[in-house]
Structures are given as C-alpha cells and as structure tokens.
Amino acid sequence: MNTNCEVRYAASPREVKRMDTTELRNEFLVDNLMVKDDIHWVYSHYDRYMVGGVVPISGSVNLETVDALKADYFLERRELGIINIGGTGTILVDGTEYVLEHKEALYLGQGNKAVSFSSVSSDSPAQFYLNSTPAHKAFPNKKIGSDDVEVIELGSPETANARTLRKYIVNSVVDVCQLQMGMTTIKPGSSWNTMPAHVHDRRMEVYFYFEVPEDQAVCHFMGQTNETRHIWMANNEAVISPPWSIHSGSGTSSYSFIWGMAGENLDYGDMDVCNTNELK
Ligand SMILES: O=C(O)C(=O)C[C@H](O)C(=O)CO
Numbered sequence: 001m002n003t004n005c006e007v008r009y010a011a012s013p014r015e016v017k018r019m020d021t022t023e024l025r026n027e028f029l030v031d032n033l034m035v036k037d038d039i040h041w042v043y044s045h046y047d048r049y050m051v052g053g054v055v056p057i058s059g060s061v062n063l064e065t066v067d068a069l070k071a072d073y074f075l076e077r078r079e080l081g082i083i084n085i086g087g088t089g090t091i092l093v094d095g096t097e098y099v100l101e102h103k104e105a106l107y108l109g110q111g112n113k114a115v116s117f118s119s120v121s122s123d124s125p126a127q128f129y130l131n132s133t134p135a136h137k138a139f140p141n142k143k144i145g146s147d148d149v150e151v152i153e154l155g156s157p158e159t160a161n162a163r164t165l166r167k168y169i170v171n172s173v174v175d176v177c178q179l180q181m182g183m184t185t186i187k188p189g190s191s192w193n194t195m196p197a198h199v200h201d202r203r204m205e206v207y208f209y210f211e212v213p214e215d216q217a218v219c220h221f222m223g224q225t226n227e228t229r230h231i232w233m234a235n236n237e238a239v240i241s242p243p244w245s246i247h248s249g250s251g252t253s254s255y256s257f258i259w260g261m262a263g264e265n266l267d268y269g270d271m272d273v274c275n276t277n278e279l280k
C-alpha cells in the first residue's frame with residue numbers, strides 16, 4: 001500500500017496565457033486519482049488545497065501523513081471531505097465506523113488521528129474522492145446522507161445547461177473551517193455546467209468529473225473571461241481552478257462532477273457572474 005503526494009505551485013494569469021497544451025495539462029489536470037489500494041494526493045498551493053482518491057480492494061487503506069504537511073498525522077491541522085462514488089464502503093475514524101453508500105459523504109474535522117478506508121465488497125469497491133484544506137478549529141465529524149444534502153435545480157434544456165446541484169459539505173449542512181464540497185449532474189440532452197460562468201477571486205476550486213461514458217469526454221474551460229483556455233477531460237479526472245479563473249465545461253454526453261473549494265469565506269453564493277457573450 002502506498003501514499004504519494006505531488007506538489008503543484010500556483011500560477012498567475014500572466015504565466016498561464018503563454019502555456020501550450022502540455023504545460024496547461026501538467027499544471028492543472030489531476031489524473032490517476034482512483035487507483036487500487038493507493039492514495040494519490042495532489043497538494044496545490046492555491047489555498048493549500050489537497051485533492052486525492054482511494055479505491056480499497058485488497059484490504060483497508062490508512063490515511064497517512066505526507067512530507068508536505070510536516071505533521072505527525074494527516075488531520076493534525078486539516079479537515080477532510082470524502083464523497084464515495086463507488087460501492088458501499090466503510091471509514092474507521094479513531095474507533096468509530098462510518099458506512100458510506102454510493103454518493104454519500106463524510107466530513108472529518110481537525111484532530112482525528114487514525115483513519116482507514118475499506119470496501120464492503122472487492123467486486124464493487126468503494127471509490128472515495130478526497131478533498132482537504134487547512135483547519136484551525138476541530139468541528140465534529142458528520143456523515144452526509146442523501147436526506148441531508150441541499151438540492152437545487154439550475155439551467156434549462158433551451159440553453160443546454162439543465163442540471164441538478166447537490167450541496168454536501170457547506171456551512172448550512174455541516175460546520176466547517178473552510179472546505180466546501182458538492183456534486184452537480186447534467187441532465188440528459190444538456191451539456192454545459194456552470195454556464196453562465198463565474199469567477200470567485202476569494203476561493204479556488206477543484207472539479208472532479210465522473211460518470212463520463214468511456215468513449216465520451218468533457219471539455220473544461222478555464223482562464224480569465226477575456227483569455228479562456230480548454231482542457232479535455234476523461235472520466236475520473238480532476239482539474240484545479242485558480243481563484244482568478246472561470247470553471248465551466250461542456251460534455252459530449254451527460255456527466256457529473258464533484259466541486260470542492262476553499263479560501264476567504266464560506267459563502268457559496270459569493271461569485272461574480274460573467275456575461276456569456278463577453279467570453280473570449
Ligand atoms: O453547475 C454549476 O453551476 C456548479 O456546479 C457550480 C459549482 O458549484 C461552483 O462553481 C461553485 O462555485
């Protein structure tokens with residue numbers, strides 16, 4: 001069993017403007033997240049956000065600290081959000097077991113020491129998507145089931161952006177220091193997420209695209225409104241969105257994604273909406 005962590009530094013709009021496709025992908029695309037029995041982390045210097053994943057198959061996988069944290073244990077100064085996109089899984093947290101069904105979530109506050117991930121069946125393993133941010137206060141752990149989630153419907157078929165947004169880890173559902181996480185599913189026939197696009201210079205964001213059929217893809221848009229770039233994304237890939245960037249996408253089929261963010265405030269609605277006809 002292996003834990004590894006790749007550190008990515010923050011880039012400014014000036015640098016990103018000059019990047020070619022490979023540089024852009026190396027900087028922002030995060031793949032290899034859902035790997036059997038391994039935890040692969042990317043530590044972004046945008047708000048020190050960590051994005052990871054684990055698929056426990058051979059046995060349980062422990063949440064281990066990584067050198068980038070210089071901490072005795074992973075959650076010494078951090079909080080963690082977990083969303084299961086696979087089969088039923090269990091998470092053992094300092095002796096308390098939480099069972100997460102498909103599309104259920106768990107918030108773990110600062111200070112939990114021993115955390116391990118397991119699947120109930122290796123034939124249908126859990127796939128835990130992980131986001132973590134620095135925390136300065138220990139809030140209680142909380143499981144977020146489908147009844148706890150706040151659901152909103154957005155967009156319309158006429159503008160090809162009809163979608164259902166589910167807020168899992170937001171401050172009206174669970175007490176958090178700065179982490180926010182949720183899930184958005186595009187309705188059949190629609191393709192656009194987060195359109196009209198927005199920017200929130202006070203928070204960075206990470207998108208994790210899943211439920212993308214094997215032969216399909218999502219084109220993720222990023223950049224300043226007058227200088228956009230795109231990154232083609234496959235199933236189970238994530239993309240880091242700098243605070244100065246739009247984050248929107250259009251798929252060749254319907255798809256879902258998990259959004260996670262952190263930064264200056266906990267106000268989900270704090271976003272500056274861009275005029276679609278002004279995007280360049
Ligand atoms: O489809 C959407 O719109 C979203 O899911 C938007 C994200 O939640 C977001 O960008 C929050 O800032």
Ligand SMILES: [Zn+2]
Binds near residue numbers: 198200205247271
């Ligand atoms: Zn956003």
